[in-house]
Amino acid sequence: MTQMDTESPAVARGTSDPVIEMRGISIAFGGVPALDDVDLRLFPGEVHALMGENGAGKSTMIKALTGVYSIDSGTVVLDGEEQQFSSPAASQAAGISTVYQEINLVPNLTVAENMLLGREPRRRGGIDFKAMNRQAAASLERLGISVDPASELGSHPIAVQQLVAIARGVDVDARVLILDEPTSSLDADEVEMLFSVMRTLRDHGVAIVFVSHFLDQVFEISDRMTVLRNGRLVGEVLTEETTQLEVVRMMIGHELAALERLESASGAGVDRSARPVLKALGLGRKGSLEATDLDVYEGEVVGIAGLLGSGRTELARLLFGADTADHGSLQVEDDRSHLRSPRHAIQRKLAFSSENRRAEGVIEDLTLADNMLLALQARRGWMRPIPAAMRTRLVRQYIEALDIRPPDPNALMRNLSGGNQQKVLLARWLITEPQVLILDEPTRGIDIGAKAQIQQLVADLAQQGVAVVFISAELEEVLRLSDRVVVMRDREKVAERLNDDLTVADVLEIIAGSARQEEPSDA
Amino acid sequence: MTTADPLAPAVAGSAWDRLRGFAPPSRFLPVITTFALLVGMFGAGAVRYPGFSDPQVVLNLFIDNSFLIVLAVGMTFVILTGGIDLSVGSVVALSTVVAARTMEAGWPPLVSCVLVILIGCTLGLLMGLAIHYFDVQPFIATLAGLFFARGLCFLLAGRPLPIHNKSFSGFAEASISLPGGYYTTWAVVIALLIVAVAAFVLHRTLVGRTVYAIGGNETSALLMGLPVARVKVGVYVVSGLCSALAGLLFSLYMLSGYSLHAVGMELDAIAAVVIGGTLLTGGRGFVVGSVLGVLVLGTIQTFISFDGTLSSWWTKIAIGVLLLAFVVVQRLVVRRQP
Structure with a gap:
C-alpha cells in the first residue's frame, strides 16, 4: 500500500481547505476542564488520528464535534461556515457520522434495516423491503463487505457488525467519518478488512477521524495526527514526519521517564529469615485451585504470572477470603484462624484490589x-x-x-x-x-502514564515494608516489579523463582510448561 | 442442505425434502409453537367432545374475545419496546362506564365513542410522557394509571349502567351471516381490522421498525437517529387507544357500563402476548402471535365450558402453567443466542 499516497485524490493534502476546523474548543464538567483550548483540522481525503492517553480528552473532543456535548467556548467551522450542533442528529445531517467502540446498532433487526432505517425506501405507504435490501447490498458491495442484508444483525460476529455500522455511517453521504476505537475487538484479518474499507472511503474524499490505542495501526493507516494530553493540545503532526517514540513522548510527556527509572527500584533487601507476614499452606479450593503454598515477607513484592484462567485470580481471592478455602491453612502474622470473609481479612490488615474494576x-x-x-x-x-x-x-x-x-x-x-x-x-x-496488599491486574486497561505511577507506587510501598502480591498478565511488568515470581498453570503453582536474572522468555517457558519444569521450585 | 446428499434417492419427492429441510427463521419459532399448541388443543377437544370441531366454535372464539384481541394488540406495541401497560383493564372499564353514561344522557353513540377514544389516548399519552420524560418505570406509571382509571369509574358510576341506546344495541346484536349457516359479529371484523393495521404499522413503517429498535437497544436507536421519543410515548398512546376501542367492543359485548368490568383483564392481555411469543424484554414478537395467544386462552375456556364438570378456575390454572412454560421456553431461546 505504498502507492496509495500518489493514487489518492488528496494529493493536494494539506493545501486544500479543511472540511472541518475546530478552534479553541473548551469544555468543562462541573467546573473541571475536560478540554482546554483545543484545535482540530480535518482535511478531505485524509485519515486523521486523534491520539492521547485515557482521559486526555479524545472522546470529549469527538462528542463535542458530534453534538453530544455542548461547547463552552470555541468554534466549529464546517466548509467555512460556523456551526452549532445541538444534537447527534444535527451533526449527522451535516454529514458527520460516528461509529462508536461499542456498536450502536440494533441486533434484532436485519442488516439492511440497521443500515437504512431513518431513510428507508418506501412504496405504497410502507417500507419497501426489496428496495431496501437491494440498496444495502449495493453499498455493502461497494465497501467489499459480504453479508446477506436480509439476515438478522445479531447473528453475525462483532467484526461484521462493526463493518455494518461503518457501512451505515458512510451511507449517510458522510463527509466526515469518526471511528472511535474500531479495531479493539477485531483480529488481524478483520483489521485489514476495515483498513481497506477506510482506504476506499478516503480515496472518495471522506475525512476520517481514527481513534485507536494501537500505535502500529495508527502509523499504518493515518496521514496526520493530533495529539492531546490532559485536555490540552500538544500538537498536530504528519505521520510520515514523525516516529512512534516521538508520538508516545508527546502523549505522556515527562511520565515516560518514571517508567524507565523504575527498573532499578525493586529487588533490594528483603529479609526472608523473619517470619512471613502471610503464609499459605496447602491452600486450595475444589474446582478452582489445587493446594498451594505461598510465603510473603515484609517489604517484598511477589509477582504471580500465568495465563488467564491459570488460577492467579483464584489464589488472590483465597488469600483474601473472598472465596473460602476448603483445604489448607492461611496464617496472617501469627494468627492461624481461617479467613471467613473479606471483612475478616480487612481487620487483619489485608487488602485486595480485584481485577474486575467495574x-x-x-x-x-x-x-x-x-x-x-x-x-x-x-x-x-x-x-x-x-x-x-x-x-x-x-x-x-x-x-x-x-x-x-x-x-x-x-x-x-x-x-x-x-x-x-x-x-x-x-x-x-x-x-x-495494610500489611499485605494483593493487587489483581491493577494496571489493566489504563494508560501508560497512570500505569507508570501505579508501578512506582507499588515499588515505594514495598520499600516502606508492605508485602505486595502483584498479579498481571503483562510479564514485563511482573518481572520489573517483583522480588520473587510465582508461576501458575492449570490452577496450580508450578514454579517459584527469585527474580535475579529471570527473563520474560524464562517465565514464558515455564508457563508453556512441560513435565521437566514441574520439579519442586528452587525458591 | 438436503439436496447436497448424493445418496438420497432422486425420486424421494423433492417436495418432502424441501419440507423437511425447511427451517423457519428462529424469530418465527415462538409464534409457530403457539400455533401448533392451538391446533393441538383443538385436535384434543375435537376428539374428546362432540361438537368441538364445529367451525362455529372457532368463530365464537373470536366473538367472545374480540376485545381481548384488541387489548393484546396494544399491549404488543408496549411490550415490544420493553415496557408494560398495567392500566388497560381499568381503561376498558372506564370506557364502558363513559360510553354507558353519555348514551344514558342522550349522546349519539358516535360522539360517545369519540369521547371514549379521546380519553383512552389522553391517558396513554400522559403515562407515556411520564415514562419517557421523567424516567418513571413503566410498571409504576401504568400502575398509577390503573388506579386512576378504576377510581374514575366509581366516581362516574357506582352501579352497573345498562346501555339502552337503540342503534348501539342494534349494532351489537347484528350478526354477519357467513356461507354454511355460520355467523360472526361486527366486533370481530373491527378487531381483525385493527390487527391488520397494527401488523402493517409494525412491519412496514418507520414507526413500527422503531418500536422493534427501541426494544433491541434504545440507546442505539437514538444514535441511529430514529424518532425514539415520539415512538416511545406513542406506544402508550396506541395502548390507550386500543384499550378504549376494546372498551367499546366490551360495551357491545356486555351492553352495559360497570366499574367492576374487566378487573384483571390487563393480566389476560399480558398473558396472551407472552404466550404469543413476544419477549417481555422487548424487540421480539408479532401481533399475530398475540392474537394466537388470545385464542389459546379462549380455547382453554371453551374446553371448560364443553366439559361442564370442570371448575372455571381451571382456566386460571391452565393459563398459569402455560405462561410459565412459555417464559421458560423463551429464556432457553434467548440463552442459546450468542
Whole structure:
C-alpha cells in the first residue's frame, strides 16, 4: 500500500481547505476542564488520528464535534461556515457520522434495516423491503463487505457488525467519518478488512477521524495526527514526519521517564529469615485451585504470572477470603484462624484490589471520596463513623499522593477515567494501612502514564515494608516489579523463582510448561 | 442442505425434502409453537367432545374475545419496546362506564365513542410522557394509571349502567351471516381490522421498525437517529387507544357500563402476548402471535365450558402453567443466542 499516497485524490493534502476546523474548543464538567483550548483540522481525503492517553480528552473532543456535548467556548467551522450542533442528529445531517467502540446498532433487526432505517425506501405507504435490501447490498458491495442484508444483525460476529455500522455511517453521504476505537475487538484479518474499507472511503474524499490505542495501526493507516494530553493540545503532526517514540513522548510527556527509572527500584533487601507476614499452606479450593503454598515477607513484592484462567485470580481471592478455602491453612502474622470473609481479612490488615474494576471495585454512583473511604469504614465497623475532619484530610492526602484527576473529592466515580479509578481503588486500600496488599491486574486497561505511577507506587510501598502480591498478565511488568515470581498453570503453582536474572522468555517457558519444569521450585 | 446428499434417492419427492429441510427463521419459532399448541388443543377437544370441531366454535372464539384481541394488540406495541401497560383493564372499564353514561344522557353513540377514544389516548399519552420524560418505570406509571382509571369509574358510576341506546344495541346484536349457516359479529371484523393495521404499522413503517429498535437497544436507536421519543410515548398512546376501542367492543359485548368490568383483564392481555411469543424484554414478537395467544386462552375456556364438570378456575390454572412454560421456553431461546 505504498502507492496509495500518489493514487489518492488528496494529493493536494494539506493545501486544500479543511472540511472541518475546530478552534479553541473548551469544555468543562462541573467546573473541571475536560478540554482546554483545543484545535482540530480535518482535511478531505485524509485519515486523521486523534491520539492521547485515557482521559486526555479524545472522546470529549469527538462528542463535542458530534453534538453530544455542548461547547463552552470555541468554534466549529464546517466548509467555512460556523456551526452549532445541538444534537447527534444535527451533526449527522451535516454529514458527520460516528461509529462508536461499542456498536450502536440494533441486533434484532436485519442488516439492511440497521443500515437504512431513518431513510428507508418506501412504496405504497410502507417500507419497501426489496428496495431496501437491494440498496444495502449495493453499498455493502461497494465497501467489499459480504453479508446477506436480509439476515438478522445479531447473528453475525462483532467484526461484521462493526463493518455494518461503518457501512451505515458512510451511507449517510458522510463527509466526515469518526471511528472511535474500531479495531479493539477485531483480529488481524478483520483489521485489514476495515483498513481497506477506510482506504476506499478516503480515496472518495471522506475525512476520517481514527481513534485507536494501537500505535502500529495508527502509523499504518493515518496521514496526520493530533495529539492531546490532559485536555490540552500538544500538537498536530504528519505521520510520515514523525516516529512512534516521538508520538508516545508527546502523549505522556515527562511520565515516560518514571517508567524507565523504575527498573532499578525493586529487588533490594528483603529479609526472608523473619517470619512471613502471610503464609499459605496447602491452600486450595475444589474446582478452582489445587493446594498451594505461598510465603510473603515484609517489604517484598511477589509477582504471580500465568495465563488467564491459570488460577492467579483464584489464589488472590483465597488469600483474601473472598472465596473460602476448603483445604489448607492461611496464617496472617501469627494468627492461624481461617479467613471467613473479606471483612475478616480487612481487620487483619489485608487488602485486595480485584481485577474486575467495574463490578468488584468502584461504585460508580458514589463520589471519589466515598469510594476511597469504603474499606476504612468497613474496618471500623458501621458503629464508628469516620470524623469529617479525618475524611477530608485522608482524601486530600491521597488525591495528592496519587495524583488523582480531577482532584475533586466530590466528583462522581463514573466520570473518572480508568486509570484514575484504579488510583482511587488503590487509595481505598492504602488508607487502611495494610500489611499485605494483593493487587489483581491493577494496571489493566489504563494508560501508560497512570500505569507508570501505579508501578512506582507499588515499588515505594514495598520499600516502606508492605508485602505486595502483584498479579498481571503483562510479564514485563511482573518481572520489573517483583522480588520473587510465582508461576501458575492449570490452577496450580508450578514454579517459584527469585527474580535475579529471570527473563520474560524464562517465565514464558515455564508457563508453556512441560513435565521437566514441574520439579519442586528452587525458591 | 438436503439436496447436497448424493445418496438420497432422486425420486424421494423433492417436495418432502424441501419440507423437511425447511427451517423457519428462529424469530418465527415462538409464534409457530403457539400455533401448533392451538391446533393441538383443538385436535384434543375435537376428539374428546362432540361438537368441538364445529367451525362455529372457532368463530365464537373470536366473538367472545374480540376485545381481548384488541387489548393484546396494544399491549404488543408496549411490550415490544420493553415496557408494560398495567392500566388497560381499568381503561376498558372506564370506557364502558363513559360510553354507558353519555348514551344514558342522550349522546349519539358516535360522539360517545369519540369521547371514549379521546380519553383512552389522553391517558396513554400522559403515562407515556411520564415514562419517557421523567424516567418513571413503566410498571409504576401504568400502575398509577390503573388506579386512576378504576377510581374514575366509581366516581362516574357506582352501579352497573345498562346501555339502552337503540342503534348501539342494534349494532351489537347484528350478526354477519357467513356461507354454511355460520355467523360472526361486527366486533370481530373491527378487531381483525385493527390487527391488520397494527401488523402493517409494525412491519412496514418507520414507526413500527422503531418500536422493534427501541426494544433491541434504545440507546442505539437514538444514535441511529430514529424518532425514539415520539415512538416511545406513542406506544402508550396506541395502548390507550386500543384499550378504549376494546372498551367499546366490551360495551357491545356486555351492553352495559360497570366499574367492576374487566378487573384483571390487563393480566389476560399480558398473558396472551407472552404466550404469543413476544419477549417481555422487548424487540421480539408479532401481533399475530398475540392474537394466537388470545385464542389459546379462549380455547382453554371453551374446553371448560364443553366439559361442564370442570371448575372455571381451571382456566386460571391452565393459563398459569402455560405462561410459565412459555417464559421458560423463551429464556432457553434467548440463552442459546450468542
